[in-house]
Amino acid sequence: MTTAKRDTYTPETLLSVAVQVFNDRGYDGTSMEHLSKAAGISKSSIYHHVSGKEELLRRAVSRALDGLFAILDEEGACAGRAVDRLEHVVRRMVEVLIAELPYVTLLLRVRGNTATERWALERRRDFDHRVAGLLKAAAADGDVRGDVEVRLATRLVFGMINSIVEWYRPESRGASGPEVADAVARLVFAGLRQA
Template structure:
């Protein structure tokens, strides 16, 4: 066996599909998915390009693994008992809280999911899943308005987009280095969404 072949074999053994997915996420986040080549992934992993193809068929498979993991975690929230039982308001509160918690537990994968633009089949699938999650929450907002639990003078779609914007932006700025304890942030987010930041006794 040549020295080179030994190194390749070593590369195959020290990396698995999970570690390669993690390395790819960092590159996709820093350079963008389109701008990242399989060659760069191989270089960052310290293995050869052919060693990458030993694990995956192509670059998109690495994106799909990262993103489908994130999508799976988000949709699990909607199946949890507190997301399916109770009043629309308590279900919304629960979903928003869990959304932030899941974001912290899977920061990189979810930040990547939110950067997706729709070029490849995987990206289009991810956009469709994001919209599906969104529609679920929008329906709950309308139900909560109908039940008189949240204000009905505000447009349900606008509320949905604003709250999602706020919550889904979190992994993005955490990823680039802001540090607020997750618990502090979750509490601030829920208080802001439901009660607002104005001191209650201050005249409007």
């Protein structure tokens, strides 16, 4: 790593290194020493940018959460029948998950040992409730099947979406974000079986 590169270190690049280390070692298993080594800068240089690893965690999960919450303000999530708004949200969740893969991966692995982790879990629950609310509204409209309980359906749909972080690798030239989003929307709303 050259001096020039060190000079251009920004909070943004530091964040992307930190997220990778957190995902590889686990947040609990990561020390400032690990971050310093991975970033190729001294610990005091890191402290120049942030107060410590918990601030890096907060920034990283905020990026994931902000991306997810922004979906709920999109026109497709606000106008129209609940079932169509839900489909928009499901599709966009997949796209955001893939666009912000390391950040959402970290968010989904948060455990709740620190105040920042508990705050992230709370915001995740809040997001889940808002999506479950859409599903409930779609059920009230009679637009989704009545024989699968709303809470169970929400968990299963989130399970399918969140599982993408386990196998999706952007470098492997598989399906693109929008292609995976299409596949998820088709499976979730219309199912596998040919009508």
